[in-house]
Amino acid sequence: MAVDKLETITPTEAQLKARRNRNIAIGVALALFVILVYVASIVRLGPAILNRSM
Amino acid sequence: MALLEKDSYEASGFQLSEATASDYLALLKPRVMSLVVFTAFVGMLAAPVPLNPMTAITAIISIAIGAGASGALNMWYDADIDAVMTRTSTRPIPAGKVKPGEALAFGLVLSALSVLTLGVFVNWIAGGLLAFTIFFYAVIYTMWLKRWTPQNIVIGGAAGSFPPMIGWAAATGNISLESVILFLIIFLWTPPHFWALALFKSGDYERAGIPMMPNVAGEESTRKQIFAYALLVAIVGVLPWYFGFASAAYGLVAVLLGAGFVWYSWQVLRMSPDDRKMKPAKALFGYSLLYLFGLFAAYLADSIVERAMTAAGA
Structure with missing residues (x-):
């Protein structure tokens, strides 16, 4: 891959807007998933979650 | 700014996606998902056992996402026939908003996450049933029965019938x-x-x-x-x-x-x-x-x- 053949492309306004929209959705979904796993772990393992033998 | 080799992206018809979150949401078939959630909820509440609210919420979310994932896999495989039917021609893939490969990856990742979440945090009977439901809808119905036999929706209907059973299994751990x-x-x-x-x-x-x-x-x-x-x-x-x-x-x-x-x-x-x-x-x-x-x-x-x-x- 020759360096001089490399080109950059500039996203259009619509593409940037759509990407930002997707990024926000991924961020929100990820945050909700982390909360779900955290709370479900507490419920599943109980208050002794940090007091388990390794 | 994206760094790409111009020849390769022009030759492959590459273009940056303009799909929004709502296009991906449409892949999950939200209307079907709402019926799945409702029937699973009934199955869960009908079970004569005490329910932990957090376990119930985890189960419902997992079942909803699993159902949506199978919808995305269905839309990936059926994009060719969706394009020629008036009822389905505006779906994200035939409308050109989401690429088939993106829908496939989306469906597979959500399938795995939903089954794992239900299995680990609720129980593996429910998790196994959800996995089987996704497999049944995406592979048995969509890929095999739908284009092969007029009994397609009779047998394939089993996929849509499992949610109350999964809800029940989530609550009781059995069938x-x-x-x-x-x-x-x-x-x-x-x-x-x-x-x-x-x-x-x-x-x-x-x-x-x-x-x-x-x-x-x-x-x-x-x-x-x-x-x-x-x-x-x-x-x-x-x-x-x-x-x-x-x-x-x-x-x-x-x-x-x-x-x-x-x-x-x-x-x-x-x-x-x-x-x-x-x-x-x-x-x-x-x-x-x-x-x-x-x-x-x-x-x-x-x-x-x-x-x-x-x-x-x-």
Whole structure:
């Protein structure tokens, strides 16, 4: 891959807007998933979650 | 700014995506998902065991995401036929908003996450049933039955019938007669529901090459089969009361709703072959949705009253 053949492309306004929209959705979904796993772990393992033998 | 080799992206027709979150949400078939969530919730609440609210929420979210994932896999595989049917031509892939590969990856990742979450945090009977449901819908129905046999939605209907069973399994950790009856209600309801649609959308299915019952066996045979299934679903709908799983109030609602289903199907059976407007078929399609929602809502109300009475007596 020759360096001089490399080109950059500039996203259009619509593409940037759509990407930002997707990024926000991924961020929100990820945050909700982390909360779900955290709370479900507490419920599943109980208050002794940090007091388990390794 | 994206760094790419110009020759390669031009040759491959590469372009940056303009898909938004709502396009990905549409891949999850939100309307189907809402019915799945509702029936799974009924199955869960009907189970005679105490429910941890957080476990219930985790189960419902997992089942909803799993159902959505199977919808995305269905849209990935069926993009070619979706494009030629008026009802489905605006879906994200035929509309050019989401690429097939993106939908496939989205569906696979969500399938894995939903099954793992349900298995790890609720139980593996429910997780296993969810995995089987996704497999059944995406592979057995979508890839195999749908384009092969007019019994496609009869057998494939099992996929849509599992959610109350998964809900029940999430609550109890097992499968029992109660959950099998809830499964059977949806299983027997599916053929008259879809064949009513197929009657007035037969042109769509014919263009797409899908062997739906009206296109293969003819309208008359389809109308007879719709009526037969309507009789069966009306009977099975009453079984929860017959076996003592639900109250007489539920039984009464089931009898009335079932009688309505049979009546609407009778109208379809009597429909003239020259009737191209097919109002009775459209009416049956609308009523079938009302029937399923009404029956499960009655079961839900019954379960809530039962739980309240048990709590008051305890």
